[in-house]
Amino acid sequence: MEPALLVGDYIVVSKFDYGWSRHSIPFSPPLPSGRLVGRTPDRGDVVVFQLPRDESVAYIKRVIGLPGDRVQVIGGTVFVNGQPIRRAPFGAIQDPGSPEVTVMREHETKPNGQTYTTFDRSPDHEGDDTQVYVVPADHYFVMGDNRDNSLDSRWPREVGVGFVPADNLVGKARCILLSWRAGVSIFKPWTWVTHFQPDRNFVPLP
DSSP states (O other): OTTTTTTTEEEESSSSOOOOOOGGGOOOOOOOOOOBBBOOTTTOOOEEEEOOOOOOOOOEOOOOOEEOOEEEEEETEEEETTTEEEEEEEEEEEEETEEEEEEEEEEEEOTOOOEEEEEEOOOOTTTSOOOOOOOOTTTEEOOOSSGOOOOSTTTTTTTTTOOOOOGGGGEEEEEEEEEBBBTTTTTBBHHHHHHHHHTTTTTOOO
């Protein structure tokens, strides 16, 4: 989810936004399926969910497609129901997670007009051109913001994420609470201060 999230970020997740399922409870006990007081996420929401092929693993991605939507990526541009998600490049930087890689930053616009930033490594990258995905009922199509370095719904659940069942949603990621740079260690107390990133505290997620 770079650049919105970086290694070392601690985030606040609201479990109230989409109602409650068994995955809203620690250790995901084997309760009946379904959600209580559920609400559909909005396109563009950043959500935490249990990985469909291994529900002991939590992932965080951005919701791109809702139930019934037709999603396709053409030349790196995401289309939902035949309409492109507008994107506008605004400069290249080094990928924070892979400094040897240069990425193009692009603004994408959510349906509500709010923008967020994605990374694009290169044209014609794997995942830049896809089939049309039809999102099943009670499922969602998700993608990471680091588009050329994200295992998401573009790949089937056996190797990637596939469609995310509504029951697997844990909650909506609201903000970065606290953040430390890579290299902080519980056994090196001085790094708690030297690696602390105050500029990333209480930052809302777009």
